Amino acid sequence: MHSTNYHAAITAAEAASLLSSAEDGALLAGGQTLLPTMKARLAAPSDLVDISRAEELRGISITDGAATIGAMTTHAEVAGHAALRSAFPALCDLAGRIGDPAVRHRGTIGGSLANNDPAACYPAAVLGTGAIISTNTRDIAADDYFQGLFATALDAGEVITSITFPIPRAANYQKFAQPASRFALVGVFVAQFAEGVRVAVTGASEEGVFRWTDAETSLSSDFTADAIGGLSVRSQGMISDLHGDGSYRANLVQVLTARAVAAAS
Amino acid sequence: MSEIKMTVNGKPVGGDVADNMLLVEFIRETLRLTGTHVGCDTSQCGACVVHVDGKAVKSCTMLAAAADGAEVTTIEGVANGGLHPMQKAFNDNHGLQCGFCTPGMIMSGIDMVNRYKAEGKTLDEAAIRHELEGNICRCTGYHNIVKSISQAAGEM
Ligand SMILES: Cc1cc2nc3c(=O)[nH]c(=O)nc-3n(C[C@H](O)[C@H](O)[C@H](O)COP(=O)(O)OP(=O)(O)OC[C@H]3O[C@@H](n4cnc5c(N)ncnc54)[C@H](O)[C@@H]3O)c2cc1C
Ligand code: FES
Ligand code: FES
Numbered sequence: 158m159h160s161t162n163y164h165a166a167i168t169a170a171e172a173a174s175l176l177s178s179a180e181d182g183a184l185l186a187g188g189q190t191l192l193p194t195m196k197a198r199l200a201a202p203s204d205l206v207d208i209s210r211a212e213e214l215r216g217i218s219i220t221d222g223a224a225t226i227g228a229m230t231t232h233a234e235v236a237g238h239a240a241l242r243s244a245f246p247a248l249c250d251l252a253g254r255i256g257d258p259a260v261r262h263r264g265t266i267g268g269s270l271a272n273n274d275p276a277a278c279y280p281a282a283v284l285g286t287g288a289i290i291s292t293n294t295r296d297i298a299a300d301d302y303f304q305g306l307f308a309t310a311l312d313a314g315e316v317i318t319s320i321t322f323p324i325p326r327a328a329n330y331q332k333f334a335q336p337a338s339r340f341a342l343v344g345v346f347v348a349q350f351a352e353g354v355r356v357a358v359t360g361a362s363e364e365g366v367f368r369w370t371d372a373e374t375s376l377s378s379d380f381t382a383d384a385i386g387g388l389s390v391r392s393q394g395m396i397s398d399l400h401g402d403g404s405y406r407a408n409l410v411q412v413l414t415a416r417a418v419a420a421a422s
Numbered sequence: 423m424s425e426i427k428m429t430v431n432g433k434p435v436g437g438d439v440a441d442n443m444l445l446v447e448f449i450r451e452t453l454r455l456t457g458t459h460v461g462c463d464t465s466q467c468g469a470c471v472v473h474v475d476g477k478a479v480k481s482c483t484m485l486a487a488a489a490d491g492a493e494v495t496t497i498e499g500v501a502n503g504g505l506h507p508m509q510k511a512f513n514d515n516h517g518l519q520c521g522f523c524t525p526g527m528i529m530s531g532i533d534m535v536n537r538y539k540a541e542g543k544t545l546d547e548a549a550i551r552h553e554l555e556g557n558i559c560r561c562t563g564y565h566n567i568v569k570s571i572s573q574a575a576g577e578m
Contacts, residue, residue: 163424163441163487185488192444192483193465205441207488233477237541257556258533259468262477263484338466339555 158192159201168213169293169316172206176314179204184316186229186268189260214267214318219244222324228267228317232256235266246422247328251278251346254332256339267317273366275306275396276340277359278332280366285330285346285357288322305365325350327380327421331413335360335400342400343409345369347417353377356414361406363394372414382415426490430455431499439486445479446470448486449496457497457525461558468557471526471533472496478533480556497525500532507577508532508570517570519561530557531571535578545575 162179166172176182183202185191186209194200208214214229217238224245226235235241236253255261255269255278269279270290283290283299290297293316302310311317325348335342341360348355354376356369375384390410395403427436430453439448449455449472460482461469470482473495500506508531511517518524534553538545545553550568559567 158442158444160440161442163485165487165490185485188483188485188488189465192485193463195442196463196482205485207485209488257468258530258537258553259471259478259480259483259556260465262479 158195159198161195161202162204163207164204165207165210167211169208169211169318172208172211172316173293173314175204175206176316179206182206182314184208184271186265186271187231187260187263188268189256189264190268190272190274208316217241219324223321224248224324225319225321226266227319228270229265230267232261232264232266232269233258236261245322245324245328247325247330247346247348248282248322251282251330251332254278266320270302270320271309271311271317273303273307273309274340275360275362275365276335276338276342276344278330278341278344281330281341281344281346281357281359282322283320283357284366284368285355286322286325286328286348287355288320290317291319291321292317300368303366306363308365323350329417329421331417331420333360333409333413337400343406343413345410345413345417347376347414347421349376349380349421354380358410358414361390361395361410363396369410369414376418380418380421382419385411385414385418424487424490426487428489428492428494430494431496441485441487443486444482445472445474445484445486445489445494446481448489449481449494455496455498459522459525461522461526466556466558467523468526468530469523471529471557473529473533476536478530495529497528500528506532508535508574511570511574511577512567515566515570515573517562517566523557523559523561527554527557527559527567527571530554531567531574532578534571535575538575539578545572547572550575 180203182204185205328348332344344359390407392403392407395406459469461467
């Protein structure tokens with residue numbers, strides 16, 4: 158790892174000000190992506206601003222049909238939160254299957270969304286519910302936030318503070334784990350609301366997480382696995398690698414969507 | 423450089439550390455507690471698992487500076503007089519061959535048993551295998567590791 162300067166910030170405002178005075182600074186949340194990347198010398202920030210002690214960025218609150226989760230809330234905290242589990246079990250299940258227990262003890266929802274790995278799990282839940290990403294300067298709608306592989310609407314130095322999910326009537330996340338990394342080879346999040354159904358797919362597309370709008374239309378009028386039996390996803394633009402080619406991933410999108418609808422609760 | 427203070431296996435330790443020093447480097451190279459191993463560069467193998475404030479973490483994926491003020495337990499800190507029930511169970515069930523992964527397996531095993539007990543859930547074989555997703559063993563085929571953790575879960 159290249160040398161760096163370590164700073165600890167206990168509020169989002171302090172983190173933003175430390176970042177703005179750094180030459181090439183980066184926030185350090187759980188470090189479960191950034192530290193492996195720095196060890197591989199794929200990133201070499203001049204300064205690290207550690208927000209793991211920022212209590213104002215932690216915690217889960219549930220009010221009138223919405224769940225707000227602080228950016229520094231760990232995957233383990235989301236998976237284990239009893240009130241969230243009774244309101245929105247699909248989100249707890251998703252968090253409980255990210256990585257392994259040690260990764261879940263450190264890794265955070267804010268870090269996962271800022272990173273926007275094309276195979277990450279949380280982007281599917283955020284886009285699949287139309288959640289809102291709040292930062293130190295503004296609120297960003299999920300439909301505007303994800304901008305391709307590892308690309309987001311965040312400006313340099315912007316700090317995610319929380320994420321607000323509208324709570325669906327029923328939802329489910331199906332993850333088909335890539336056998337070596339255990340990230341999603343394909344993951345599908347389905348959420349049913351009074352206004353209609355949303356379907357978001359991670360792991361599959363070269364453009365990163367996306368909404369499968371044909372399935373949304375069919376499922377909004379008939380929320381059954383049969384309703385999408387005749388639909389298929391084009392293999393063009395799907396990721397092809399040694400774990401699966403584009404047509405394999407395209408087929409998985411359909412299969413996992415049907416499973417998610419059947420399992421939604 | 424950052425000045426840090428923490429408790430490791432019940433003893434206060436500290437000093438000035440480089441800002442890019444990993445917790446595992448502090449444990450192995452500064453404190454000379456070499457029971458915690460490094461098996462990979464990609465945060466995947468779990469040989470480096472220690473407990474920080476009572477939770478299993480990969481000490482290769484945390485900065486020493488970020489552990490300032492923490493209570494850390496390493497494999498050297500789990501035995502209390504005799505072997506810890508988890509250590510004894512690995513011994514009884516032949517839960518290791520070369521032993522490289524074993525410190526991480528034991529720290530992860532203790533962590534999972536503690537969590538399942540606190541939540542009142544049963545740690546059955548399927549749960550143990552799911553919980554071990556972040557600990558890689560290249561020798562045993564996992565079968566005796568699962569048996570060891572299962573035995574210890576009944577005794578802890
Ligand atoms: C072995 C292993 C397995 C994994 N498996 C999975 C998996 O199955 N599914 C999955 O989705 N993920 C997986 N991950 C990734 C994991 O979920 C990470 O926790 C997550 O991607 C990053 O969160 P973090 O808190 O660790 O962020 P960090 O690594 O600290 O930061 C990641 C990036 O986000 C930026 N950042 C962090 N917080 C903020 C903020 N509040 N505002 C703005 N920018 C911020 C940082 O500057 C950095 O660029 C795995 C990781 C490992 C090591
Ligand atoms: S050395 Fe830490 S996970 Fe491999
Ligand atoms: S006993 Fe050799 S790696 Fe597990």
